[in-house]
Every structure is written in structure tokens, then in C-alpha cells.
Amino acid sequence: MGTFFLVAAEAEASGFGLNLDILETNLINLAIIVGVLVYFGRGFLGKTLSERKAGIETAIKEAEQRKEKAAAALAEQQQKLAQAQSEATRLRTEAGQRAEVMRAEILKQADADVARMQAAAAQDLTTQQDRVMNELRQRIAAMAVQKTEEQLRAQVGDDAGRGLVDRSIALIGDAS
DSSP states (O other): OHHHHHHHHHHHHHSOOOOOOHHHHHHHHHHHHHHHHHHHHHHHHHHHHHHHHHHHHHHHHHHHHHHHHHHHHHHHHHHHHHHHHHHHHHHHHHHHHHHHHHHHHHHHHHHHHHHHHHHHHHHHHHHHHHHHHHHHHHHHHHHHHHHHHHHHHHHSOHHHHHHHHHHHHHHHHHHO
């Protein structure tokens, strides 16, 4: 290693040589590479960056357009939702009103049916009472006739009965 440093020292003295100091050589090499890249790559790098910038700007514009479309679609859907909710409220209100009207009609019909049934029952009762009263009158009349016949038979003997029959026949004969 000692000989290496001697060669390096001699090279430095002559003006041209190999610099083996790592820190110095890296900075110089890096500066050279950056300089070459800037000089030769400026056009390529500028073009690539401008294309990338244009692509990003296009993507941003498209994203903004999609955002605006999404916002418009959201507003439209919210409006449709509000309309559907108001329609549902209206339908519920109408259904409640129709149900109330039908309820009133059903109650009215039920009251009419009850009144009709009561009238029919009263009519049936009156008819049945009349029939029973007629039957009672007929039975009472039959019983009165039977009782009268029994009393007449008991009071009138056979001879008086024959005389009564003869007189009745004579009266009928004179009338003809």
C-alpha cells in the first residue's frame, strides 16, 4: 500500500494522474453526470415532464368532469327521492282518507242492516202475535160453544130439545 501512495503523489506532481480519494472523486463524477444529463437530457426530460404534466392536467380535468357529473347525478337522485317521498306521503294520505270514507260507509250500511233486521223482527213478532191471538180467539170461541152446548144439554131435556127442534123446523117451513 505504501507504493500506491507514492505513485499517487508522483502523479499529482506531474499534473495528470489517478485520484483515489473516494470523497473527491464521487463529487466530481456526480457533477459530471448531472451536467451531462442536464445538457443532453434537457430536451428529453423536458418533453417527458411536459407530457406527464399534460397527462396529469387531462386526468385532473376528467376527474373534475366526473365529479361534476356525479354531483349532478346526486342532485337529480336526491330530487327524485324527494319526489318519491312526497308521492308516498300523498298516497298514504289518500289511502287514509279512502279508508275513513269506506269505514263510514260500512258503519252506515251496518246501521241500515241492523234497522232492517229490527224492523223484520218486529214485523215477525207482530205477525206471530196476531196468529197466536187468532188461535186463542178460535179456541176460546170453541170452548165457549162447547161449554154452552153442555149447559144447554144439562138444562134442556130430550123432550124440550125435540120441541125446540120441531119449532125450528116449523119456522123454517113457514118461511119457505
